Amino acid sequence: MVKNVGALVLGIVGGIVGVLTIIPAILFIWRVIIKPKFFSQKPQAYKKEGSYAIITGAAGGIGKAFTIRFAKEGYNVFIMDRAAEPLHALKQEIEEKYKVTVKESVCDFIQTDKEGKWDEIAKQFEGIDVAVLVNNVGMVQYLPGEFHSLELRDINFMVTLNIRTLLMMTHICIPKMLERNHRSLIINMSSSTSGYPHPMIQVYSSTKAFVRQFADSINAEYQGKIDVIAYTPWYVKTDMTKIRENAIYALTPESFVNYCFNYFGTCGHINPYWFHYLMDIGTSCIPSKIWGQQVYKQQSFVRKRFIMRKEAEEKKKAEESNEEKPKQN
């Protein structure tokens, strides 16, 4: 009898451990291998003769990597960014290497609040076949802080860039996509911060939650005609994150974009890199209150360090300029 109870307990424990390890393993294999291999749209699925991919924030970071990859796939590209010089250099590089047509538009999306600016932007897309829109441009406040301490200007800029620009670009492009009678694609850059509490970068993470929710919703609206997908990465090595080190959690923009290309047409939002996906699983096991407290502590430290560094720099500058002043007799 005692032996049977032991076997029963072992059987139950073994069963639970088995279920707890096998189910996540199957889900992982499904998500990382089967879904991209058998259920995603190929990059060429959206292309017709002369089709364009429009990319915002195209001159640097993730936007530049998307631009180059779409050009490599034979798409013409319409690149938009605020700085003329890197935009023009990218145009020349792509035309030379990939022999596709490149249209460039110098545009500071923060200035789009001005009357008539969006009509002006819409006019630039007249007569072009918009197959792909990459809503990439976005910003995070340079200094983490509690909500009351944020500059109103920064709040405004983040909402304008991360939400309003994305909505307006999408609103301009969808009618053009529906006219094509061909499958089209909209890519939105959300962030891992969209899924968990993010004290001290609360506005940024909330704008990214909006992006994810919006992509899920309109992906359902235009199913079969327009694939809409939001990506929710953790760390990509760009000017925004200032990450330089090589680490398994930090991708180059090029590798990140390669992962993104595996998931077109599969769902409304996804974290395309397998290690970031594991980070999502780990994070979702932590109660959100504890997670929030940890992020708050960490971001408070980042803020303190930033302010101290800034003060030290200013002190040094002041000392240097005092030394340079000619001594009065």
Ligand SMILES: NC(=O)c1ccc[n+]([C@@H]2O[C@H](COP(=O)([O-])OP(=O)(O)OC[C@H]3O[C@@H](n4cnc5c(N)ncnc54)[C@H](OP(=O)(O)O)[C@@H]3O)[C@@H](O)[C@H]2O)c1
């Ligand atoms: N990097 C990450 O780890 C990460 C993670 C999650 C989500 N994301 C999201 O991915 C997107 C791209 O991020 P990133 O890291 O590649 O950023 P980035 O390195 O800052 O590059 C963004 C590009 O957009 C341009 N830009 C910025 N403000 C603009 C404006 N007002 N008008 C026009 N162009 C403007 C930038 O130009 P300047 O060089 O002149 O600033 C730059 O060329 C963002 O939406 C971001 O929130 C990034």
